Amino acid sequence: MKEAPKYVVVAGQLRQEILEGRYAVNDQLPQENAIAKAYNVSRITVRKALDGLVEEGLIYRIQGSGTYVKDNQPTENSTQKSSLEIFDFNHYKVELLNFAVVKPEESISNQLNVTQFDFTYEVERLIVQQDSDEVIGLQRIYMPAKVIQGMRMDVLKGSIYDFLEADLGLVLGSAIRTISSELADLKLMEKLKLSKTEPLLTMEQRSFLENGQIFEYAYTYLRPTEFSLHESINVKA
Structure with missing residues (x-):
């Protein structure tokens, strides 16, 4: 079995330490030499x-000073579930394509900080307009079964976060969301029921409980011609 690259392992360990609160906001991380020695890797690694943690928004650099933990937690006034949720399921419905409990591929186990022997929920679902039946997106969701226990198929037809809070009593914390774009390939065209290729908006999201435990890795493909994002932003004085 192919091992994860060393930089992925180091990033995963540092990410977990930050999210578990070992380092507070604006705390300085150890110098690169110290981290390299601790993990027995090179400074390049x-x-x-x-670099990956900077891109995720977990840390920031000050030239000539060092690397520090960024404030990536929700504010007291933020609504955690609505911040995590992309879709308003009062207006959209779900067509479930796949729900399985599997041992994850290496790329997924790295994202969830689990081993390839830990069971993971694997979900694939279409997001559809309620009034027109137009497909507006495709979601692929992965959750560690040891964290999310008792997932049900009916839950996947709407907001999973409602189930986590109301039924499982979990306290949702924060998420790291990366937005990009790509062209739909033939497989995506077929699943999204597209007659021709078109650009898609992509959202990669890692979601965490309040205690810092990652509970979800999700990758969402959106048709920007059929879906737009609206957010209300409040800036406190």
Whole structure:
């Protein structure tokens, strides 16, 4: 079995330490030499791991000073579930394509900080307009079964976060969301029921409980011609 690259392992360990609160906001991380020695890797490997955490928004660099933990937690006034949720299921419905409990591929186990022997929920679902039946997106969701226990198929037809809070009593914390774009390939065209290729908006999201435990890795494809994002932003004085 192919091992994860060393920089992915180092990044995963540092990410977990940050999210578990070992380092507070604006705390300085150890110097690259110290991290390299602790994990028995090169400084190049450490730098690549830190670069990834900078891109995720977990840490920031000050030239000539060092690397520090960024404030990535929700504010007291934020609504955690609505911040995590992309879709308003009062207006959209779900067509479930796949729900399985599997041992994850290496790329997924790295994202969830689990081993390839830990069981993971694997979900694939279409998001559809309620009034027109137009497909507006495709979601692929992965959750560690040891964290999310008792997932049901009917839950996947709407907001999963409602179930986590109301039924499982979990306290949702924060998420790291990366937005990008790509062209639909033939497989995506078929699943999204497209007659021709078109650009898609992509959202990669890692979601965490209040205690810092990652509970979800999700990748969403959106048709920007059929869906737009609306957010209300309040800036406190």
